[in-house]
Structures are given as structure tokens and as C-alpha cells.
Amino acid sequence: MAQARPTHPQHSAPAGEHRRQSDGLPKGITPQDLVQACTRMVGTREMDQRIWALNRQGKVPIIASCQGHEAAQLGSLLAAEKDGDCFLFPYYRDLAIKSAGLTPTQVMYSFMGKEGDPYSNGRQFPLQGADLPRRIIQTSNVVGSSLTHAVGYALACRMLGDKTVVLVYFGDGASSQGEAHEAMNFAGVHRLPVVFICENNRYAISVPQSRQMAVADVASRAAAYGFPGFVVDGMELLPCYEATREAIIHARKSGPVLLEMKVERFMPHTTDDDDRGYRPKEEVDALRQRDPVVTFPAWLVQQGIMSQPQVDEVLAQAQREVDQATEAADAAPFPSASGLLDHLYSP
Amino acid sequence: MAQARPTHPQHSAPAGEHRRQSDGLPKGITPQDLVQACTRMVGTREMDQRIWALNRQGKVPIIASCQGHEAAQLGSLLAAEKDGDCFLFPYYRDLAIKSAGLTPTQVMYSFMGKEGDPYSNGRQFPLQGADLPRRIIQTSNVVGSSLTHAVGYALACRMLGDKTVVLVYFGDGASSQGEAHEAMNFAGVHRLPVVFICENNRYAISVPQSRQMAVADVASRAAAYGFPGFVVDGMELLPCYEATREAIIHARKSGPVLLEMKVERFMPHTTDDDDRGYRPKEEVDALRQRDPVVTFPAWLVQQGIMSQPQVDEVLAQAQREVDQATEAADAAPFPSASGLLDHLYSP
């Protein structure tokens, strides 16, 4: 009897420097990129908060907030955009990713279920369905389900000779699903160009990580599938950017990578949840110290990439846009009931 | 970004000597135990071969042979029996385990689907259903499905204060199922007394291990669930006995263990399969050098535990028993059609 052999050829970390934000700008990144990321981050937060308020007013049925996940989402998105040939299967919580290419009004349509929602025209939960012009698919709420889709997309790209890399996002909770296992195993066997991104916020609704898995890092599971896994500080944008950039390069060349971004969930699970019973307020309050929507702009100012008045103007602009979007969407019509049976089948 | 941390407290191998068969008898094992194991092994092989012949005569619809797996099955069974408080969820291929407590005639009833089949009274595939007096459950052919059952059984035992350890058997192919992942993860989180035994024969029907997984050892996956995994030479009975014994002790004290027994499948997948198209005859022929039904009796003779005439008599006796069983089962009635609707529900 022997202890199990370490799996496969051991993979080393993808090449590239591991720098903290304060080390300066990574290769390929311009100050403009960072300003845009900051604008998105601030805008997403404004939108997110406004939707909570609208939910309490009965105007939006639900939101799964991305507050606390913004750096991970926007850092990885930046890498995908810079790469220029990625296809994304985001998680339901990935507001920052899914709204990045939309107008605030389109986002609001989607949350209110109005005509013009670019994802499903009001059939699905907000920002769920497909946004093919932006190369995004999120088909369902069934966690874990999308991982096999991402793998299949990557398989098809390879069969067609594309250079596309597929990024698929999921939560720590979703990692327990059988489909997550089947997907990673399939990707490992076929060495497909997929980056699996786990946004680990340590909770699946109320269930803490310790009741979800007996390991410290989801990333360690990559070894079970013969590919590398890495842990990233998901509260800082640049490490997430860099890790994703390297993972994309690796995936295109050598097959799957699992990135685990350690993030924090600042809000209850959704607007339907009340976390007071299972999560001490102090826990969240303490985590807010690392709020990326505070720390990232502050770092930009400190680095001289933005000035404080510029940051303030970004916020003010975001507020104006969200105001306008709310008004426009509120006034917009719901989809006509006569369309109920449309698109049951593809013609 | 950091390479994923090795999971959890690293488990060391369960205590105990790792000896090869030639090292002598392990603690607790008597020569009688080994004679019994030999008798079972030879008897199982006789039965297995006869059923192939009966299949070709149209008398038995199917068999999934255990030829090549006998040492793994009987070694682990011996450990479970010696322990005295184990419950088993065998695999469909575990003829040696499932028939160990039955008369050859009962086994034959089951293969022919006759009245008196102790597992399902002719409703299911041979030796499938439940044999509760012998603490064995095998509910279905859906591979992977039984792993969660085993975990639940162990959970219940713990809730009831039993000291029972559950052994669940599955194949290398079955390890790809989502349910295998969910079961091992659940067992890991709750540190349940389960020994997962993978009989890795390198094939899932025709699909070789390399197209099933990108790792060398299924056992390495244990790390993904925070418990230890070990590789065992499944072609020799005593290492399988010892590994299982140690795993049972560990499971009762500290939670799950994954044992991977490297075995060889000597026959096609089932009587319905023809392996000539995907597996060179020479491959199997070479493997027969390590046939446990040859090597184990030879070793017993060499050690002076049995004499060659004794071994010959074991074989002759097995043949007589299988002859009688065949005759008896062939003459026995099928279950009455009037029972078709019985036991749909429990009263």
C-alpha cells in the first residue's frame, strides 16, 4: 500500500511576476485601463445599491449583489478583454462582468423585467440568458450547470481551430456539485482551453465553507484533474488581472487552469435573504476595510493615476446615470403578453 | 497568486506494516482464513466461468465477470469480516463478495432469474438488490449512485452510535460521475466512517483510463476531500486485506479513506461485450501471469499452508458444487407472474 502518487506531471505556476498592486502597473496595462476599471467598479456599486433600494420599493424582484466581488470580477474581465479572444460564462452574482458592456438603462430593464432586457427580454432573472454580441452566456440559476457548457464551448472552439479561451465563473458552494467535477475532469482529459474561476466568498447562502468542503482551498482540487490551481487575493484588482492573464495564456497553450479568488460577500445572499441570523454584523463590518470600491480608487489616487476630484466625478457621474436609468426603465413597458409563446423552438 | 496550498492537515498513512504476501501472515490472520479465501477464490472463478458458458447456451442473460478482481474483492472482504462490524455496498462486478455467503445454488438462481434469488427474487440483474442478512446492499446499475447511499448509511450509523464502518466499491469509470464527487465531499466534511474502494482495472468498458481522467491514481483525489488515499496492488490478496483493515480502523476513528486497488479485467466487460476491437489479446494474456486464482494458491502451497492435493481438491469440490447448482437452478421455477405487482410499496 502506498500513499497516492502526486498526480500527473506537476505543473508549475504560469510564468509571470506576482506583484501586489503597489508594485506598479503590470505589462500591457495603461492608466486608461485602470480608470475604466475604476469607473466600472464605482458604477457597478452604484447600480447594485440602487437596486437594493428599488427592491425594497417593490420595483425589482431580486438581486444577488456583487458587492465585495468587484475586484475579482473586473480584474478577470480586464484580462479577458485585453486578451481579445475570450468567451465568458459568468455566475449569477457577476453583475460587474455582465453589465460592463451595457448601458445602465439596459441593466435596469433587465432587473425590472422590461422590454429591452438584452439577456432574455424579461423572461429570466436579471442579466441571465445570453448576450452573444458581448460573448457572454449564462443560461440558468442551477449552480454548477454552466461548467460543462463552458467545457463544451472550449471543445468546439478547438475543433474549429479557434484560439478562444473560455472563462467560467462559479462559487465555493457550486464547487460541491457533481457537474463541477464532471466538467473539470472532462476539461482535464482533453486539456481544453478553459479557465475555471471560483469566486470563493466563504458562504453558500448561510452555509460556511467548513460545512461545504474539508479543504482550505478549492484551487487544490485542480490536482485531482491533472491541471494547475492557484489562489488569488480577490479583493485586489491587479492580482486578479494578472492571475487571469497568465491563466488565459496557459489555457490556450496547455489546457485548463483553476483560479480561486478569495473574495467577501458584503451583503446578504440576495434581497430575499436576511443574514443576521447566521453572520455577525461585525464580521462584515470588519471586511469592509478591504472594500475594493474604496481601496482601488484610493490606490489610483495614491499612484497619481487619478486625482481625488476625478474619482469624485466618476461617482457623481455614476449616480446621475443610475438615476436616469431608473427613471427610463421604470417608465418602460413590460414585454407584451402576446409574446409568451415566442421562441419556444428555434425555427 | 499562489499555488494552491496542500489541503488540510496532511494525513499520514494509517499505521501498520506494509508487507508483501511473502513476508508471512499478517496479524490476526490464521491459515484457516487463507484456506477459506482460497476456497472462495477458486469457487468464484468456477462459478464465473460456468456462467459464461451458460450465457452462450442462452440460460443466463448476462454476467459482469470478476475474473482478475478476486484478490481485491476477497482481501477486502476478509478485512471486513475480521472486523466484524462492517456494512458493504459492493459494485456490480463484485461476484466474489456478493456470493461469499451464499450457496452456489442461490448464486445460480440469481443469475438465471429464478425464484429464490436472495437479492431480488429475479427482478434485478444477478446479485443486485439487497442481502440484508449479510449486510450487503447494491441497489442499481447506475454507477456512482451507491456512493451517496454508503455515506448516508455511515451518517445514520454515527447518529445511532453504531461503530459500523461502511465499505463502498466502485470502478475507475465510476469515479468520473458527479455523484462520486458529491459523496466523497460529503463524507469528508462530516468525517464519516466510510472506506471508498476503487477497483481500478484501467477500463470503463472500452474507454481506457487515459480518456477517463488526467491523473495516474484515483486515490490522489482523496486530497480534494481532505482525507487520505492509498494505492494498493489489487492482484494480491494480503496487501488488499491489510490496506482494508487499516482503512477500517482509520475510518472508524478519523473518517473516510480512499483505497485504490489496481486490478486487471481478464474478460470482456460483460458477456454482451466483445473486447477484441479495443484491446489486444496479448495484453490480457500477459496479465494472466498475475492471475490471483493461480498465484494465491501457489503461494499457499509454497508457504506450506495448503498442499497441492488440497488445492486440487478445492477445485474439484468447486466444480462439483457448480455442477449441482447449475442443475438445481436450471430445474427451478421462475418467479410466478402473479407476483409482478408485489412490493411496489412498503406496507
Add this chain to the structure above:
Amino acid sequence: MAVKSVIEAVREAMREEMQRDSRVFVMGEDVGRRGGVFLATQGFLDEFGESRVIDTPLAEAAIIGVALGAAFRGLRPISEIQFSDFVWPAANQLIGEAGRLCYGSHGALKVPLVVRIPYGGGIRGGLFHSQNIEAYFFHTPGLKVIAPSTPYDAKGLLKAAIRDDNPVIFLEHKKTYRLVRGEVPEGDFTVPIGKAEVKRPGRHVSVISYGLMLHYCLEAAQLLAGEGIEVEVVDLRTLKPLDRATVLESVQKTGRLLIVHEDNITGGVGAEVAAVVADEAFGYLDAPITRLCGPDVPTMPYAATLEEAYLPNTAKIAAALRKLAAY
């Protein structure tokens, strides 16, 4: 008698059964400290402890499969699937395994499992928080399927389900949880599995339904009473095994049958009810058997207008009943 909501009735049934029988336990996502996302197990962790109130990993196949294994050892698990829409990863355990265990072991294996599943729409849940899933389990031999409409039935049937030695799919319509309130006696009572109930007697038309829609049927019957049409409202309560006797008796009396459900029409429970009646009460029928059900699209969309267009409601039911009465 105390007036309670459906969710209170569900909670009370489980709590009382857990107090009575230490073999009963609950498991599922967020059932512990959170008390379940609909609060069905609120307070249970404190009362019964971690070993009987188990927060599972997010893995539905395990939530059912582990429960089956525990049932083999003689425990009586109640598994919660958080939303019906998420039951599919557990389909192998529910459709492939659970109903086949007793039969496939020739009676050796008992499976005292209850699977509680909040289901149904009308709550802006969209395609993945609204699904009707009853037809799938209705078709599966060896399962029992219950879909109560009132707090009284919910409590009595859930208790009966927990005491039953077979796998029971217990469907709780989410919209009834807080909306529907009714009298529930204190203390122990059960409602027999397999018995439909005439919730309102009538002579002219029968309407058969269950769950949330039953209440709309009652409202429609009330409306039609004002027009001189006496509608008999039958609540199936248990879908499987189907109470054919009660169904047939009602149609034999009225000669006219409307079936209402929220689930998609094609291959729904209503199809079977119609088929049974078209065979066994053929001679009594004065009019075509009519169904008013969800159309064949993948459940109700999120947008208010589309959700409304999908769902049967009191007005639509009343219209169908009028038409049938006038046939």
C-alpha cells in the same frame, strides 16, 4: 382553533414528528442556522441540535442519496430541496433509485424518506424559481406525491408522509406559504395519503385541481354560484397514488369536468385524470373533458406581464367553467 399559514403548518408538522420520533431528522441547504430559506426549519437547530438538523453541501444528488442511505439504516430523513428548479441534479436518486428500491429488493428495503420541495410560480421567480415538477414524479412508480393546498392538509399530510415507509415527494406551493391561512387543530392528526377531498360540493360541473390553483377554483366556484351554476371543487391533495374513486364519483354526478393546473398542459397530471375519466366514466360524460393549464413553455417568465399571461387565474377558470356548463 388556531389560524395558521401553510409554512407554519409545515414547520409544526416536522417539529412535532421530530419530537415524537428520534429517528426523524432534516437535511438540506441552509436548513440549520438559517432555518431554511423559507424558514420551514426555523428554530430547529437550537431545539434538535446539529446531528438532526444538517446543513449539507450544495449538492442535491447527495441530499437525496445520503438520505436514502440513512433510510436503509432505519432513520427517517426529511430532505429539503431548496427550490423545485434545483431538483434535477438529484433526478437519478429520485427517479432512478428511490421508487425502485423496495420493488427491486423484493420488499427488503424500506425507504421512509420525505423530500420536501417548494415549487410553483406567481412570485416573479422566472424560469428557475417557479417550476412545476409534479408530472415527473407522478409518472414514477414507487413514489408517492403529495401537493396540499391548505394549512390543515399540509400539516396532516406531512405527518402522514413522515410516518410512511415509502419515498414521498412533498410539494409545497411557494405562493401559498404565507398567502394561504386556515384553521389547524393543535396537536396530533394526520390526513390519509391517497385521498382526494371535495372542497366544495356542486351538481353542475366538476373542477379538479390541487395546490395554489385549488384556491382560484374555489373563488371561481363562488363566482359561478351567483350565476346559478353549482361547481364541485375536488382537491386531489395526493397526486400519486391518484384517488380515482373520488374523481370518478364527482364526474359521475356532474357529467362535466374541468381540470386546472399550473404545470404545463402536455403530459401533466391533468392528462391522466382526463384519461381515467374518459375510460371509466365515459358513459356519464355530457361534455368534452377540458383542461385549463399552463401552456407548453418552460415555466413562467420573470416579467409581470408574461407571468400573468402564463398562469391560470380565477377569471380564466370561471370562463372555462361557464363554457363547460353551457355545453
Add this chain to the structure above:
Amino acid sequence: MAVKSVIEAVREAMREEMQRDSRVFVMGEDVGRRGGVFLATQGFLDEFGESRVIDTPLAEAAIIGVALGAAFRGLRPISEIQFSDFVWPAANQLIGEAGRLCYGSHGALKVPLVVRIPYGGGIRGGLFHSQNIEAYFFHTPGLKVIAPSTPYDAKGLLKAAIRDDNPVIFLEHKKTYRLVRGEVPEGDFTVPIGKAEVKRPGRHVSVISYGLMLHYCLEAAQLLAGEGIEVEVVDLRTLKPLDRATVLESVQKTGRLLIVHEDNITGGVGAEVAAVVADEAFGYLDAPITRLCGPDVPTMPYAATLEEAYLPNTAKIAAALRKLAAY
């Protein structure tokens, strides 16, 4: 015209479509070197290569989920589920996802997926190699479900399915694979999805069926012809969308309807056929709508006696038809 078996027709359809369209590929357990356990893809690995003939890990959810992902990218996967009994681990992808994709994306996602599934009993397969699974998919909006009975239909419908932009569940009755032979023209032809076919015209009674049972119905009709009873035999061929027009037309002509399937009776496809007829052809009916189907036990047992007791056959069908004709 060449006479072929069902399995040959299936193989030919796939091979021709893969030759025609490089986007078509097959994936599943043992479809490569082994050519599939029923040899449906025999020779494909050599002809089309590893990248279009993919031996997957033993993981049904992935076999469907990966195919869906590939379909999103414009490929046209054919997934093989080795036996119907093993489809349940993929239920989330088939019931939860596939039928909801086009609708849930408001038409943005096309899903040109074919899932081939050998199903059905009569081959001593017991509880886990015999299952009828059609009712589950029949009830699922957004899917198409096909169950051919002849080699001609198998080839023509499989080609149509591969060219269809929607997820199609293609059910192949295992017992017909080698047993049923028939003429199949060389070269390209399709049979339209959604069209039933009158396989034998008659005036006195209609019998509606599909798959293996259709052949027993034809035999029974032949028997009854000798007794002066002219039975019309309708082969549904496509279960979903159901060809209501052909069904109704037949019943309007004969006034008498027997539905035959091997699947469990309760909530089966036959229930829907009965319900449609009891609504839309009510005025034409001269007799109760009758079903002769598998009883409600978990599929046919392994023992020869029990398997036979479970299954409808020619004699049982003839008896039911006689009774109906005499009503």
C-alpha cells in the same frame, strides 16, 4: 430497395450526416474504438477521426452539458446515452437546461443537439437496462421527442433531427435494433418531425402506438382483419410535438380508440393522447378511450416470467381491440 435493420439505419443516418456536414460529431461512452455498445457508431472512429468521435468519461451530465456548450459555438453534437436507464444523472442538462435555452435567451441560443438513447425492454434487461423514459421528456417544453418504429423512419427522422436547430431526444427501442428490418432507400431523405403516420388504415377501431409496440399492434390488426374487424394503426413516430391532427382524424373516423405503450400507464404519453381526444373528438367517440400499457411498477423485471407479464404483446392487444370493437 435494400432491406436494413434499425441499427443499420441509425448508423447510416449518422454517417451520411457527418459526411455532409463537418459540424456534426458524436460523443458518448464507448462510441470510439468500440463503436458504441450497440455498434451504432461502428467504423466512425476510422472514418471521421478522434476529434469527431469522442469517447467521453463515464459522466452523463457532461455528455449532455458539454454537447450543449459545443452547440452554442455552432457545432451539431450527437450525444449517445448508453442506456436510457443511465440518463438520470443528465436530467438537469436535459430537463433543467436544454429545453429552456432558446426560450430563456429570447431566441438568441440555438441548440442543434441530438441525444440518442437506446430504451425499452423485452431483452431481459431488468430494472436498469429496460426503462421507458419518454414521458419525462414528452412533458418538457422546448424539447422534441422522437421514437421511430421502422428502419425507414429511424433513418429519415434521425437525419431530420440532426438538421433541426432544437434539442431532440431520439429514442431507439433496443429490441427493434436487430429484430425489425425493412426497406430503406439509399441516399438522402428525411421524415418530417411532428408527423404521425397511419401504418395501416381501418374503419372500426383506432390503435395508437409507437416503437416496438407498434409492430405488435400491426400483428394484432392483422389477426383481427381475419375476424372482420378493420383496425387503423397509427404510429406516432414523433411524440413531441404531438401530431394531434392525425390522431383526431383517425378517431373521428373510427370512434374507438386504444392506446398502447410499454411505458408505465400513469402519466404516460397515452394519457395525453386520451386527454386530447376526450376534449377535441368527444363528439365522435362511441366507446371509452382505452389504454393498454405497462403497469405501474418500476419497469420490467429480469425473470422471463415477470418480463412477459409486464409487457403488452400481440395477444393482449388483440384482446383489447376485440373488446373495444364490441363495445
